[in-house]
Amino acid sequence: MIIASQRPKLLASQHLLAVDDISPAEIAALLDLAQTYVVEDSAPSKRNSMLEGQTQVNLFFETSTRTQSSFEIAGKRLGADVMNMAVSTSAMSKGETVLDTAMTINAMRPNFLVVRHQSSGAVELLAQKVSCAVINAGDGQHEHPTQALLDALTIRRRKGAIEGLTIAICGDVMHSRVARSNIHLLNKLGARVRVVAPSTLLPTGIANFGVEVFRTMQEGLADADVVMMLRLQLERMSGSFVPSQREYYRFFGLDDEKLRRAKADALVMHPGPMNRGVEIDSNVADGAQSVIREQVEMGVAVRMAVLDALSRNWQGGVPL
């Protein structure tokens, strides 16, 4: 077993809460590390004992299938004991607060707490009160840092580098933590980032996020290297932001015709779960340019890298 301190430290912070908090150098180091796990993950035996004896608790206040399984597999491949807690069905329904739940779990001395919560800032709040490493697996409409990292890894592997690429993020930017994390991360790595959405789905002041704003797919996708679609988050729509799914698909759904505006070798991405026939056409989702399933594969590697990197900041349960 490798002792934590013998591996070089990669991240300055005890936690991974937001892309906004990490430097381009840290991002690059995480991606390099993740790349080594992509290779390991393709071997027949994937078990590594780096985190043996360590406990990882996946604390999901909001239901998730893919992110939670991805973190679970990542932890298990590194040898950690992984426990999943679906809080929406247990303590919270008995009136316990986020902090109480977190402090209860913390008292059981986990090494990692992977947290998803429906409120922006909730993971950061919780991180202030616990003594382990906290990984943000999505907080409200704020950030989803591991998603942005896995997207970057996918792009980097396909395109060689991210710097200079034109990347169009399309759809419900307003309600999307994936969009926010990606905008921050891709900007840090030197991409030209665009957002494409009807104005009702664009957050206030988006132009100051270092993006170019487009209101039509025709303009927004022109000569793009990457087309990143977002889920139309129906469950988050408190009002009526777009008139109908049909109209949305007509103007913002990614089909072959709209995709032709982008470069011929443009990548098509989607964080999942997809609404086929709403924001993306099945032909495109399953087509030659789609790297959607590869994103899922990269997700495991990136999360292994994050667990690995954060574990280097700890020894014997205390921050180094």
Next chain:
Amino acid sequence: MIFPGFNNASQRKAYVNAQIVAPAQGLNGQGGILIEDGWILAVGPDVTKESQSIGTTIFDCAGMTLIPGLIDMRVFTGEPGTEYRETLATASVAAAAGGVTTMIVMPNTQPVIDDAAIVDFILRRARDTAIVRVAPMAAITRGLSGELMSEIGSLKEAGAVAVTDGTHAVANANLFRRALTYAKDFNMLVVQHVEEPSLSKGVMNASESASRLGLAGNPAMSEVIMLERDIRLVEMTGARYHASQISCAGSLDVIRAAKAKGLPVTCGVSIHHLTLNENDIGAYRTFFKLSPPLRSEADRHALVEGVRDGTIDVIVSSHDPQSADTKRLPFAEAAFGAIGLETLLSAALGLFHNEDMPLGRLVEAMASNPAKILGLETGRLAPGAPADFALVDTNLNWTVKESQLRSRSKNSPLEDCALEGRVVETVIAGRTVYAYAS
């Protein structure tokens, strides 16, 4: 109105050699105040140590500023119903320490102050337990439901100084029109929380900061739209109207236009909105979650200018005690509100020290104007007025410490802030209710 049962001190006392600031009475300079039986006998440069007869207790106030006791037009307590947050008694202790001698309490209690009997309850509880004067505003609509008008006449008769739905806007235009029309017959002031509810489902100002934090925002226009609507209804009905708190530059334009037309319109601003902005929320700090939300720095500047030039009549603390249970939550789930009674004057003195405005302007906004708007006999330094005043050391430096705050709830956005200037003695009806011990 007379505050029932407030015990007046009978002793004759003179506070001399102070800097007296009471611009509404034309006082701004060295002088003293002579009081007896809880009333002011004389005030001004002629009240000196030498001019006093034998038997008068003399207090030398060298280096101190003497101002009328403050009237805070927007105070929430938890009495009745949520006394764990604050009672009239605990709020009054905080008020006294901040130089606030009259608290106007909001009807957002359980039960709601929407009935003459509850107005009476508040006045009697205040008489028995509070150390400052207390008067309630009663609800415009029964149960604050925004649906049925409350008994405005009876509420006034029982001692309510105005009607308001407190933290709720009366959204129904027709109902609000009728309430204004009816209130006018009783010469009752109608106080509105200016916010169009359908545009105000967010948790902070709608801005780039909100987008970065991933929080839903309320646009400033939500306030301006409600204010515009209300002003039209005032024009139609002629009722006396007060916008409880405005928070943005756009609202100032509306108020200026209404005043220029000669409409009976006044407005207030909270001390928080004059001294803080949306960036203070930082990493989801819920003590800065307010309604209306803290706005941009440009809005804050405009509000300061609005107080300076008299467009804004009143500064309030908007004291809203919240327990840790409702604040130690993710930002979107946390309660709105911050305490401020004890720090109101000290925070406002910051505006004086920054040379944003003269001290006299602050005194008008926190004492004489509220008295005028509400028809109170306090808030002024004049012979025949109640002897309510505060002695202030404008240069005394102190730090706000959670453990030392007197309010039962500790949700102060100024926690650990260093402030310059504070009240050193508060006198109500001639009786010292607070004295600073360093």
